[in-house]
Amino acid sequence: MKPHYHVITLFPEMFTALSGFGVSGRALRNGLCDLKLWDPREFTQDAYRTVDDRPFGGGPGMLMLAEPLDLALTAAKTALRAAGVDQSRMVYLSPQGRRLDHALVLELATEPGLILLAGRYEGIDERVFQRHPLEEVSIGDYVLSGGELPAMVLLDSVIRHLPGALGDADSAKEDSFADGLLDCPHYTRPEDYQGLKVPPVLLSGNHAAIRRWRLKQALGRTWQRRPDLLQDRRLSPEEQDLLDEFRRAQEA
Numbered sequence: 001m002k003p004h005y006h007v008i009t010l011f012p013e014m015f016t017a018l019s020g021f022g023v024s025g026r027a028l029r030n031g032l033c034d035l036k037l038w039d040p041r042e043f044t045q046d047a048y049r050t051v052d053d054r055p056f057g058g059g060p061g062m063l064m065l066a067e068p069l070d071l072a073l074t075a076a077k078t079a080l081r082a083a084g085v086d087q088s089r090m091v092y093l094s095p096q097g098r099r100l101d102h103a104l105v106l107e108l109a110t111e112p113g114l115i116l117l118a119g120r121y122e123g124i125d126e127r128v129f130q131r132h133p134l135e136e137v138s139i140g141d142y143v144l145s146g147g148e149l150p151a152m153v154l155l156d157s158v159i160r161h162l163p164g165a166l167g168d169a170d171s172a173k174e175d176s177f178a179d180g181l182l183d184c185p186h187y188t189r190p191e192d193y194q195g196l197k198v199p200p201v202l203l204s205g206n207h208a209a210i211r212r213w214r215l216k217q218a219l220g221r222t223w224q225r226r227p228d229l230l231q232d233r234r235l236s237p238e239e240q241d242l243l244d245e246f247r248r249a250q251e252a
């Protein structure tokens with residue numbers, strides 16, 4: 001059952017960045033999932049197709065009107081029900097949301113349908129949240145000009161976990177956050193680039209030694225750059241030994 005992704009956005013053309021390229025483009029082209037964009041402007045009833053207005057109580061900028069968003073969200077829900085998807089998670093992208101992380105990506109990748117609301121301007125009328133069970137999700141603590149790029153970030157990371165999306169399934173498993181560690185260094189040809197060599201173990205053909213080297217590097221990097229990730233991750237005896245080796249080499 002392929003998942004159906006619906007996005008409410010004033011700038012549907014932006015989503016060619018997701019649908020037109022790479023893993024996500026191929027997944028959509030191959031029908032692993034589908035993507036439908038809903039423009040709130042299509043749900044306006046005035047001659048000027050108004051989607052925004054000034055905030056009550058004053059203040060700078062404009063807000064998105066409730067009605068076009070409410071109608072677009074309802075249309076997306078109706079389309080999903082027609083496709084046999086009764087319960088879809090509804091997500092509003094905003095800096096006020098739950099931080100998107102590997103765990104949430106994995107959760108969302110199991111959903112048969114997602115409805116994403118990408119806002120623009122200074123925000124949306126609060127009553128949209130009273131009419132739809134929207135979960136707020138943030139891709140990080142910074143302010144962007146709209147929810148479209150965050151929506152594409154979320155969908156790109158989710159699509160990579162759909163069966164068949166990645167040619168060599170292992171690369172998803174190898175994804176650093178899959179095993180709770182940062183990624184190891186990577187090398188390809190030439191063996192000598194501007195006098196800079198490739199670690200000999202990677203040329204040795206000794207796959208056990210290569211696996212250990214990569215694991216040691218991933219553990220060492222995680223310890224150096226993201227020690228917080230090691231708080232949540234138990235280390236096997238082998239991993240603890242490799243990290244100790246890495247740290248001893250750092251202190252030498």
Ligand SMILES: Nc1nonc1C(=O)NCc1ccc(Cl)cc1
Binds near residue numbers: 118122145150
């Ligand atoms: N950081 C983030 N993580 O998710 N979203 C963001 C973000 O900055 N959105 C900008 C934004 C969101 C809603 C509206 Cl109405 C306008 C602009």
